[in-house]
Amino acid sequence: MSLDLPSTGCRSTPVLKERGQREVFCGLTGIIWLHRKMQDAFFLVVGSRTCAHLLQAAAGVMIFAEPRFGTAILEEKDLAGLADANAELDREVARLLARRPDIKQLFLVGSCPSEVIKLDLARAAERLSAVHAPHVRVYNYSGSGIETTFTQGEDACLAAMVPTLPATTARELLIVGAMPDVVEDQCLSLLAQLGIGPVRMLPARRAGDLPAVGANTVFALVQPFLGDTHAALTRRGARHLPAPFPFGEEGTTAWLRAIADEFGVARDLFEQVTAAPRARAQKAIATQSQELRGKSVFFFPDSQLEIPLARFLTRECGMTAVEVGTPYLHEGLVGPDLDLLPSGPVISEGQDVEKQLDRQRAAAPDLTVCGLGLANPLEAEGHTTKWAIELVFTPVHFYEQAGDLAGLFSRPLRRKAILRKEAAE
Numbered sequence: 560m561s562l563d564l565p566s567t568g569c570r571s572t573p574v575l576k577e578r579g580q581r582e583v584f585c586g587l588t589g590i591i592w593l594h595r596k597m598q599d600a601f602f603l604v605v606g607s608r609t610c611a612h613l614l615q616a617a618a619g620v621m622i623f624a625e626p627r628f629g630t631a632i633l634e635e636k637d638l639a640g641l642a643d644a645n646a647e648l649d650r651e652v653a654r655l656l657a658r659r660p661d662i663k664q665l666f667l668v669g670s671c672p673s674e675v676i677k678l679d680l681a682r683a684a685e686r687l688s689a690v691h692a693p694h695v696r697v698y699n700y701s702g703s704g705i706e707t708t709f710t711q712g713e714d715a716c717l718a719a720m721v722p723t724l725p726a727t728t729a730r731e732l733l734i735v736g737a738m739p740d741v742v743e744d745q746c747l748s749l750l751a752q753l754g755i756g757p758v759r760m761l762p763a764r765r766a767g768d769l770p771a772v773g774a775n776t777v778f779a780l781v782q783p784f785l786g787d788t789h790a791a792l793t794r795r796g797a798r799h800l801p802a803p804f805p806f807g808e809e810g811t812t813a814w815l816r817a818i819a820d821e822f823g824v825a826r827d828l829f830e831q832v833t834a835a836p837r838a839r840a841q842k843a844i845a846t847q848s849q850e851l852r853g854k855s856v857f858f859f860p861d862s863q864l865e866i867p868l869a870r871f872l873t874r875e876c877g878m879t880a881v882e883v884g885t886p887y888l889h890e891g892l893v894g895p896d897l898d899l900l901p902s903g904p905v906i907s908e909g910q911d912v913e914k915q916l917d918r919q920r921a922a923a924p925d926l927t928v929c930g931l932g933l934a935n936p937l938e939a940e941g942h943t944t945k946w947a948i949e950l951v952f953t954p955v956h957f958y959e960q961a962g963d964l965a966g967l968f969s970r971p972l973r974r975k976a977i978l979r980k981e982a983a984e
């Protein structure tokens with residue numbers, strides 16, 4: 560096996576940096592998938608009714624399943640006197656923990672309103688941690704729209720946990736990034752077959768399984784938006800294994816290869832373990848990507864998954880990328896994906912939405928990947944769109960999901976073709 564590096568990747572492509580009006584979710588949305596992953600955690604947003612409504616809208620039917628998140632809504636009197644807000648927060652937390660004794664980790668999540676009135680949630684978390692120890696550990700991070708964009712909420716959450724993780728000198732592999740349980744199990748099974756272990760996960764499913772970290776820890780990221788977590792782990796002495804992200808057959812193989820090389824896994828064993836799932840993934844991608852071959856794709860910035868996904872769509876599904884927009888570009892994280900992405904597309908960071916819409920209209924791509932706020936208006940103009948949010952909620956990592964990942968992009972094109980055919984009849 561060899562990685563076929565295009566003669567010119569995109570690592571040295573000048574990045575178009577834009578600032579202006581943005582169309583993105585705030586970091587609170589991360590709570591939707593994080594609370595499902597961490598089974599004994601509760602996420603308490605300290606915010607306004609806007610924040611509560613956002614969570615309800617994003618969680619959809621999940622809000623009827625006694626979810627482990629809620630909003631402590633700041634009232635007018637809280638805005639007038641901060642001492643009251645702190646006392647009230649302490650009371651709300653005590654009431655919540657008495658009612659839900661299964662909660663072992665409590666996250667106080669900052670929002671725009673809590674930040675604007677400078678409510679010190681870091682201090683509150685320390686105070687409440689001392690009160691409710693050892694049964695409950697209280698953390699704090701910001702999911703506000705002023706500080707965080709969409710998936711950055713997960714980054715802020717994980718980064719907040721890193722300084723409190725126990726220390727170790729053991730040589731362990733740490734996999735960082737929330738994945739659905741079934742995908743996490745596939746990942747662990749592949750690593751076990753390669754003889755790599757012990758393997759720890761961040762986030763862990765339960766507080767009791769939290770990893771320890773130290774100078775002999777090596778870590779691999781499964782999500783490209785974990786810049787702050789990467790920095791926090793590096794500060795604890797852990798070493799990052801840079802690799803393309805495990806999307807598609809090629810990405811998964813390259814990701815596993817980087818870890819296998821670090822742990823001295825023999826080439827033969829690697830081939831033996833990966834041959835069958837690789838073949839399955841290639842077949843599934845080939846079936847799902849028929850509609851994608853030869854088509855063009857334009858990415859608006861949303862989740863930071865854009866660069867690895869553009870790499871997958873261009874190299875494994877035969878698409879051409881016109882523009883790849885990302886809210887933030889962290890070269891230390893997505894550099895290996897940029898190396899593989901064939902040169903050609905505009906790589907843009909940040910957003911000035913009107914200017915970007917002009918570029919998108921001029922390019923008239925076959926498929927536009929964007930947030931919910933832009934999708935329907937663009938559809939009404941005749942463009943075919945893919946909502947980026949689904950890429951975060953759907954299992955898309957590793958071999959067994961590679962066909963589904965291609966399917967997420969081909970479905971809107973297929974639907975458009977069917978509707979066009981029906982209209983013609």
Ligand code: SF4
Nearest residue numbers: 585610670671703704
């Ligand atoms: S945190 Fe800010 S951007 Fe997010 S819902 Fe609340 S007010 Fe809106």
